[in-house]
Each structure stands twice: as structure tokens, then as C-alpha cells.
Amino acid sequence: MIDHTHAPAARSWVDGADGHRDFPVQNLPLGVFALTDGQPRIGSAIGDQVLDLTGLAEHLPGAVRDALAQPTLNALFALPAADRRALRHALFALLTSDGMRLRVLPFLHPADACTLHLPFRIGDYTDFYVGIHHATAIGRLFRPDNPLLPNYRHVPIGYHGRASSVRISDVPVVRPHGQIKAPDTDNPIYTPCRRLDYELELGLWIAGDNAPGETVPIAGAWDRIGGLCLLNDWSARDIQAWEYQPLGPFLAKNFATTVSPWVITSDALAPFRVAQPPRAADDPAPLPYLYDADDQHHGALALTLEATLSTAAMRANGVPPHRLSRGHATEAMYWTAAQIVAHHGSGGCDLHAGDLIGTGTLSGADPSAAGSLMELSHGGKAPIMLPNGETRAFLEDGDEVGLSARATRDGYRSIGFGACRGIIAGAR
Numbered sequence: 001m002i003d004h005t006h007a008p009a010a011r012s013w014v015d016g017a018d019g020h021r022d023f024p025v026q027n028l029p030l031g032v033f034a035l036t037d038g039q040p041r042i043g044s045a046i047g048d049q050v051l052d053l054t055g056l057a058e059h060l061p062g063a064v065r066d067a068l069a070q071p072t073l074n075a076l077f078a079l080p081a082a083d084r085r086a087l088r089h090a091l092f093a094l095l096t097s098d099g100m101r102l103r104v105l106p107f108l109h110p111a112d113a114c115t116l117h118l119p120f121r122i123g124d125y126t127d128f129y130v131g132i133h134h135a136t137a138i139g140r141l142f143r144p145d146n147p148l149l150p151n152y153r154h155v156p157i158g159y160h161g162r163a164s165s166v167r168i169s170d171v172p173v174v175r176p177h178g179q180i181k182a183p184d185t186d187n188p189i190y191t192p193c194r195r196l197d198y199e200l201e202l203g204l205w206i207a208g209d210n211a212p213g214e215t216v217p218i219a220g221a222w223d224r225i226g227g228l229c230l231l232n233d234w235s236a237r238d239i240q241a242w243e244y245q246p247l248g249p250f251l252a253k254n255f256a257t258t259v260s261p262w263v264i265t266s267d268a269l270a271p272f273r274v275a276q277p278p279r280a281a282d283d284p285a286p287l288p289y290l291y292d293a294d295d296q297h298h299g300a301l302a303l304t305l306e307a308t309l310s311t312a313a314m315r316a317n318g319v320p321p322h323r324l325s326r327g328h329a330t331e332a333m334y335w336t337a338a339q340i341v342a343h344h345g346s347g348g349c350d351l352h353a354g355d356l357i358g359t360g361t362l363s364g365a366d367p368s369a370a371g372s373l374m375e376l377s378h379g380g381k382a383p384i385m386l387p388n389g390e391t392r393a394f395l396e397d398g399d400e401v402g403l404s405a406r407a408t409r410d411g412y413r414s415i416g417f418g419a420c421r422g423i424i425a426g427a428r
């Protein structure tokens with residue numbers, strides 16, 4: 001639903017908000033932060049400031065006040081979508097009305113004085129595999145003649161991940177130990193990962209609840225997505241290669257997953273919903289429970305995605321992060337966000353507010369849009385060259401990976417997702 005809060009001409013009285021790369025007043029993301037007292041509280045990012053929503057309750061809709069007093073967004077995202085939309089409208093009014101400036105100013109804090117927390121108490125985390133170019137590229141490394149398995153175009157592939165190890169941006173990622181078996185040896189060894197990788201993904205934050213046994217109809221599935229984030233599914237490729245058969249990824253994926261702290265609400269993304277690219281003529285049509293005409297017309301997202309790498313030597317010498325890839329979510333995603341959620345609920349699995357779903361690695365068709373080092377370095381065989389002469393096949397200690405996403409569409413103010421960074425710490 002596009003409304004006055006998306007108007008590109010809208011201006012905020014907050015210094016620096018109007019020209020801000022990620023958080024102009026058209027964005028109004030939600031998150032959890034703490035000041036020096038350490039108390040987690042709900043806020044919104046505006047320019048380089050964080051607005052403390054807990055101090056402004058009397059200016060916000062009555063239906064959300066109890067939820068805003070909580071230390072996570074779970075209660076807020078359990079409410080009907082209309083309540084969160086009313087909150088967005090109220091925030092927009094506070095931040096665009098000059099008459100509210102003196103009232104609101106005491107509750108604005110410089111972002112660099114705030115500690116950001118995970119926005120939700122995450123009940124469950126699931127990772128999908130809907131990036132068809134990634135699935136094809138990875139499949140080709142193992143099956144050059146038949147890279148995509150026959151189920152791929154019929155069913156959104158996913159597996160259940162681990163919620164306990166989801167971390168917020170800037171929390172270091174400790175290189176995992178694991179069982180690794182080299183191709184030329186008979187037995188595995190237990191050793192620090194030697195082929196550590198990142199995966200550029202989007203995260204979907206679930207809103208609302210469905211009862212056990214109750215499915216999620218495709219027509220209402222977008223409404224079950226309260227917002228999005230960036231997600232880095234750190235992956236230990238050598239551990240994965242040995243352990244993944246027959247049940248899929250386990251320890252290779254569950255040591256850390258990094259998310260960006262600000263929830264870019266589905267309301268903020270309304271102008272950036274675009275048509276899902278048509279399937280190839282010889283692709284199967286989705287089964288009816290995965291097909292909705294409105295979802296096909298508006299269910300893709302006009303997001304540009306980037307990944308960067310900064311090594312310890314680059315930072316020490318003032319070399320800016322090196323862009324590893326740039327691609328587009330719409331091109332990458334074979335299944336829409338709504339299809340992912342509808343499929344997850346299609347067997348009667350209850351999804352709850354604050355559950356996290358990863359899309360899977362989002363790579364474009366072009367090699368410059370590959371969302372992992374596994375693809376960029378051709379399985380490690382072709383290390384990439386960095387601007388200072390270093391090379392990388394996989395991540396080394398001290399390397400920092402940054403992900404970014406930007407929503408753009410003609411006629412609308414562009415918004416961004418903020419930072420999703422992680423630095424590799426040596427194995428313990």
C-alpha cells in the first residue's frame with residue numbers, strides 16, 4: 001500500500017535525514033538498541049540518529065504502546081499489520097512536523113552512541129535456496145551436465161537452521177572447527193575450517209502467527225512478512241562437503257549467521273514491489289498453492305545487493321573495502337518471498353512472529369553478481385585478486401565481509417538496509 005509516507009518530496013526536520021543513503025524519513029526501520037544504561041528498547045533509525053520510541057508513547061497509536069515497551073519486536077510483530085502501519089504513520093508525522101521538533105528531540109540519539117541488539121527473540125530460523133543462479137553454479141561444480149536437481153523448479157528448497165547462533169552485525173565470527181576429509185585421504189581430521197565462505201542473502205522476519213496444522217495461503221503470505229534484513233549465512237565449505245549427505249547442512253552452517261539490525265518493514269518496501277520475472281517457457285507452472293496472480297505481479301523486490309571484502313592489511317593501509325559483487329534480488333530469486341512463506345506453512349508448520357527465514361544465496365546470472373566466494377573463486381580454483389595485490393579463494397582471519405541492499409525505483413526515494421558486517425576471528 002503506497003501512501004503519503006512514501007512521497008519522494010517528504011522532508012524531515014532531523015538534520016541529515018533527507019540526504020541519508022539508507023534512512024531517510026521514507027524508510028523508518030524498526031530495531032532494538034541500548035544506551036549507556038544497557039536497557040534494550042525499541043527504536044527507529046532516521047538519518048544518523050536513533051529515535052527512542054519508548055519515550056513518545058502518548059504520540060503513538062494506543063494499540064502498539066504495550067508492544068513498544070518490550071525489549072524485542074516480537075510483540076509488535078504479533079499485532080495486525082494495520083497496527084504497524086499506524087505506527088509508521090505516527091512516526092512519519094512526528095519526524096516531518098516542525099511543530100513536534102522540540103518534543104521529539106530529547107529522544108533522538110546519535111547512532112554511534114547506541115548499541116544495537118538483535119531485533120527479535122528468534123524462535124526458529126530456516127534457510128531456503130531460491131537463488132537459482134547460485135543453485136546452478138554450485139550444482140555445476142558437482143554435476144557439470146545436470147546442475148539443477150529435478151525438484152528445484154517445483155518446490156522451494158529449504159532446511160531448518162539454528163536460531164541460537166544468529167548474530168547482529170559487527171559481532172565477530174569465530175572460525176569453526178570441524179571434521180574435514182581431504183579428497184586424497186581415507187579418514188577425516190578435526191581441524192579449523194580452511195574453506196570459510198559467506199553467503200549474501202535476504203532475511204524475512206515473520207509477522208503474526210498461524211496455529212499448528214493451519215497452512216499459510218499464498219494470497220496472504222506477503223502479509224506474514226513484517227520486514228526484511230540482510231543475512232550472511234557463513235558457510236564452512238570443507239566441513240559441508242564431508243557432512244552434508246544425506247541430511248543436508250549441519251555444523252557447516254550453524255556456527256554463525258549475521259543479520260543487519262534494522263528491520264526494513266514491508267510497508268517501507270511497498271513502492272519497490274515489482275513483477276516476478278516470467279518463468280522460462282519449458283519451466284513447470286507452480287502448483288496452485290504456490291501461485292497467486294497478484295504475487296506474480298507485485299511479489300518481487302527491486303533491491304540491488306552488494307558484498308564487499310576488507311582484509312586486515314587493506315584496513316591497516318587505508319584501502320577501502322573491495323566490492324566482490326553487485327546484483328539484483330529480482331533476477332536472483334526463482335521463488336518470491338510470499339512463495340517461500342506459503343511453502344513453509346503448506347504442511348501445517350506454525351510460523352510465529354520473530355521467526356527468521358533466509359532466502360538462500362542471491363547470485364545473478366553474471367559472474368560479477370555471485371553471492372559467495374565458492375562461486376567467485378570457482379570452488380577455490382581461481383582466487384580473486386584484491387586491490388592491494390592480496391588474493392583470496394576463501395576467507396582468512398581478519399577479513400571483514402560487508403553486505404548491503406538498496407531499494408530503488410523511478411519516482412521514489414531510494415532506501416537502504418544499513419550495515420551487515422562480520423569480521424573473521426581466529427579459531428579458538
Ligand code: CA
Nearest residue numbers: 199233360361
Ligand atoms: Ca544459505
